[in-house]
Amino acid sequence: MMDIKSDKQHTYWNPYLGGFLLGLILIMTFFLTGRGLGASGAAKAIVTQTVHTVAPTHAENNAYYADQFLGGKVPISNWLVFEVIGVVAGAFISGSLSGRVFFRVQHSPKITARKRLWFALLGGALFGFGAQFAKGCTSGAALSGMTVLSLGGYIAMLSIFGGAFLFAYFFRKLWL
Amino acid sequence: MGPLIPEILSDQWNNIIAIITGMAFGFVLESSGFSSSRKLVGVFYGYDFAVLRVFFTAAITASIGLLFMDYFGWIDMAALDGLPARVWPIVVGGLIMGLGFVTGGFCPGTCITAIGIGKLDGFMFFGGIILGVFVFSEMFPLFENFYNSSNLGDVTVPEFFNINPYWFTVGISIIAIVAFYAVMLIQKRIKSVEY
Numbered sequence: 001m002m003d004i005k006s007d008k009q010h011t012y013w014n015p016y017l018g019g020f021l022l023g024l025i026l027i028m029t030f031f032l033t034g035r036g037l038g039a040s041g042a043a044k045a046i047v048t049q050t051v052h053t054v055a056p057t058h059a060e061n062n063a064y065y066a067d068q069f070l071g072g073k074v075p076i077s078n079w080l081v082f083e084v085i086g087v088v089a090g091a092f093i094s095g096s097l098s099g100r101v102f103f104r105v106q107h108s109p110k111i112t113a114r115k116r117l118w119f120a121l122l123g124g125a126l127f128g129f130g131a132q133f134a135k136g137c138t139s140g141a142a143l144s145g146m147t148v149l150s151l152g153g154y155i156a157m158l159s160i161f162g163g164a165f166l167f168a169y170f171f172r173k174l175w176l
Numbered sequence: 177m178g179p180l181i182p183e184i185l186s187d188q189w190n191n192i193i194a195i196i197t198g199m200a201f202g203f204v205l206e207s208s209g210f211s212s213s214r215k216l217v218g219v220f221y222g223y224d225f226a227v228l229r230v231f232f233t234a235a236i237t238a239s240i241g242l243l244f245m246d247y248f249g250w251i252d253m254a255a256l257d258g259l260p261a262r263v264w265p266i267v268v269g270g271l272i273m274g275l276g277f278v279t280g281g282f283c284p285g286t287c288i289t290a291i292g293i294g295k296l297d298g299f300m301f302f303g304g305i306i307l308g309v310f311v312f313s314e315m316f317p318l319f320e321n322f323y324n325s326s327n328l329g330d331v332t333v334p335e336f337f338n339i340n341p342y343w344f345t346v347g348i349s350i351i352a353i354v355a356f357y358a359v360m361l362i363q364k365r366i367k368s369v370e371y
Contacts, residue, residue, distance in 0.1 A: 012215075015229035017261050018208030022230060023237025025200045030242060031250070034179030035257045037201055039285035043305040047313060063318035082191045084288055087197020091292025093199070094206035103294040108211060108371075120213075120297040123280015124287065124304020125311070126272050131284065132312040133269025133323065136259060138283040139201075141266070143231065145259035147238040149332040149341060152259030152266055159267045159284075163274020170218035171278045175217050176369065 011098045026147050033079070036144025039087070040131040041080035044068075049076040064132075080140075108175055119174060134159075178251035202289050211289040213281025214295060222277055222366040225359040232352040239301035240356050261328040261336075268322075280304065 012018075040109055048068045052059040052075065059065040095101040107116035113151040131137040134156050136145070142160055145153015181190055208230050209215045218224025246253040261347075278282060282290060282301045290298025316323070334341040 012209035012226070013207045015192075015208055015226045016199060016233050019233025020206055020229040020237050021204045022201070022208075022234035023205065023241065025197065026234060026238035027241040027245070028195075029197050030238075030256050031178040031245065032185070032197075032287050034181065034255060036293040037197070037285070039189070039283070040305060040309070043284065043309050044313075047306055047309045051310070051313070056282060056293040062313065062316060063320065065315045077191075079190060079194045082194035083198035083201070085180070086195040086200075087202035087205070087285065087288045088198075088292040089195075090202025090204075091206035091211060091289035092197035094203045095211065095293035098207075098208075101293045103296060105296045106290075106371075107297070108214065108335050114250065115295055117300045120280050120300035121304040121307070122222070123276040123278075123282065124301035124306075125308035126276030126304075127280060127284060127301075128284075128305035128308025129312045130269040130272030130276060130308075131305075132309060133272065133319070134259075134266045135262070135269075136240075137273060137285065138231075139285040141259050143235060144257075146235040147242065147306075148253060148256045148258045149239060149334060149344065150258035150261070151328065151333050151336050154333050155261060155263060155266045156259060156270050158190075159270020160273045163271035164220050165274070166271070167275045168278045172221065174279070175214060175281070176221060 026144065030147065035079070036140065036147060037083065038080045038136060039084060039142030040128060040137040041078060041140055042084040043128055043134070045075045045078040047082050049074075058141065110176075111174060116174075119171075177249070178245070179255070199355070201285070202292060205294065207285060210286045211293050211295065211298070212371065213286075213290070213295075216283075216286060217278060217281050218369065221369075222362055223369040225363060228359060231357060232355065236345070236349050236352055243342065245343060258330045258332065260330045262324070263326040263328060265323055267324065276304075276308075302311045305315070 048065050051065055052069055092101060105116055107111040107113055134141045139159055141151055141156035146157055179333040181187060211331055215224050216227055219227040242253055280301050286306055287298045289303040293300060334344045
């Protein structure tokens with residue numbers, strides 16, 4: 001299950017080509033729909049839908065949940081949920097073409113897979129929590145915001161990457 | 177002319193476009209190596225700058241493209257969704273996200289691509305996101321005032337500093353090119369990491 005050697009076969013694209021194509025995708029998305037790309041919003045939709053289904057009154061009493069289903073809106077029918085389903089499929093196609101699709105845990109040889117998984121859970125929780133304050137993550141707030149020259153987008157980019165550089169030293173043993 | 181939805185294409189197309197867009201997004205991210213946490217965090221330790229290169233190139237390409245389309249009258253850039261500048265909530269949220277980045281090794285979009293190729297750490301990261309969103313939502317009444325504070329509105333950087341948007345984008349492009357050159361020099365001096 002864990003085949004770290006095959007991860008070393010780097011057949012990734014030139015980053016500038018990837019960035020250029022990603023830029024074209026952003027242009028098309030804005031041109032067609034008027035909105036940008038995102039990711040964390042899909043998690044928000046899943047959480048809200050689940051809470052609303054399990055405890056409807058509780059959800060209606062919380063302004064943060066209620067905002068997403070007021071006026072008959074269905075949280076899980078959010079644009080980003082469909083987009084994220086597409087992302088899974090797109091990544092699967094790309095990975096399949098390069099022989100990168102198989103179950104494993106990727107981690108530094110100096111830490112155990114178990115430790116990697118716990119820190120992935122912790123990092124995800126922090127990211128999901130922080131993205132709510134900013135109303136978006138690296139793709140929705142920073143990248144899409146920067147595309148339309150939005151001040152909020154630039155602040156998001158500087159804070160996310162600034163924060164990561166600030167804290168990177170303390171977690172170097174997870175990666176180096 | 178643009179955005180095409182809902183004026184030219186009907187609203188029903190929105191979800192279809194979402195899936196197709198997502199597939200293109202996921203394909204490009206995965207092909208650029210963004211499904212690998214060890215490649216992503218390389219930017220914070222100086223051994224792999226793919227994140228900076230891809231991210232900056234994408235932002236500049238898209239900004240320049242949209243500015244041209246706006247100039248030609250194909251799209252009204254002011255009508256596009258921006259991120260309202262709620263300064264302090266974004267800064268606090270961004271710093272927490274930065275901490276999440278160096279501990280978890282992904283951001284939400286990249287963890288989805290990792291899930292697409294079977295990485296269990298990607299699944300765990302996504303589970304974490306769900307947990308983080310749930311905790312925030314439940315605690316929302318505590319944060320509500322802060323959440324809505326210091327809002328400068330949906331303003332662009334050129335508007336805020338009262339500069340020309342074209343020259344601003346030229347400036348950002350020059351900064352990016354200098355950064356691309358600088359990280360090339362830095363990477364040569366840093367011990368490479370096998371992953």
